[in-house]
Amino acid sequence: MEESSISMIVELLQLTSKFFNDAAEIVNQRRVNSSDHSKSSKKRRKIKTKRHKSGYQVFLKEKMSELKKNPEYSNSKMSTLSSLVSQEWNKAGEQEKEIYKQKAEKLKQEEVEKVNCEERKFEPSESLLKLLEDNDTIEESSSENEKGVKKEAIKSPSESEDQLMEEESD
Numbered sequence: 150m151e152e153s154s155i156s157m158i159v160e161l162l163q164l165t166s167k168f169f170n171d172a173a174e175i176v177n178q179r180r181v182n183s184s185d186h187s188k189s190s191k192k193r194r195k196i197k198t199k200r201h202k203s204g205y206q207v208f209l210k211e212k213m214s215e216l217k218k219n220p221e222y223s224n225s226k227m228s229t230l231s232s233l234v235s236q237e238w239n240k241a242g243e244q245e246k247e248i249y250k251q252k253a254e255k256l257k258q259e260e261v262e263k264v265n266c267e268e269r270k271f272e273p274s275e276s277l278l279k280l281l282e283d284n285d286t287i288e289e290s291s292s293e294n295e296k297g298v299k300k301e302a303i304k305s306p307s308e309s310e311d312q313l314m315e316e317e318s319d
Contacts, residue, residue, distance in 0.1 A: 201257040204250035208241075209234050211249075 202210075212234045216222045222230060238246075 199260070201260060202253050204246060204253045205238055207253045207256065208238055208246075208249040212237060 209231070213230055216225075216230050216233065222233075
């Protein structure tokens with residue numbers, strides 16, 4: 150082979166290496182940015198809790214299931230059933246309403262205990278998260294040439310292309 154052909158191939162390999170290193174850097178940056186976003190959205194989800202049911206909602210759920218089992222009301226619209234249950238709630242005495250309010254309070258306590266129990270679950274430390282994140286990043290190996298100068302290893306194009314394709318599909 151001619152010397153000019155060899156120098157062109159070497160130059161092409163260097164450009165390819167630079168391209169894939171730049172692409173790897175972009176992929177890593179995207180990975181870091183996306184992990185920051187997911188952490189903040191997880192925090193938002195943790196903070197947000199469901200509203201607890203009221204005594205009327207407990208009453209409604211119980212009575213609706215009873216009405217649905219009744220063959221007379223099995224094909225009725227939800228609005229019709231809701232109005233029947235609402236009328237029944239309005240006719241109910243304070244003692245009966247108090248029973249459902251206590252049931253609702255009990256459900257609320259159970260939900261609070263469940264949330265507190267979930268919050269006590271293992272959460273990895275920041276150092277462990279960083280270690281796991283570092284293992285996920287693209288590893289770049291380096292070696293020394295004869296002159297003692299470090300140079301980055303050239304990755305195969307298929308490996309880097311596969312990683313880029315995976316990131317773009319996410």
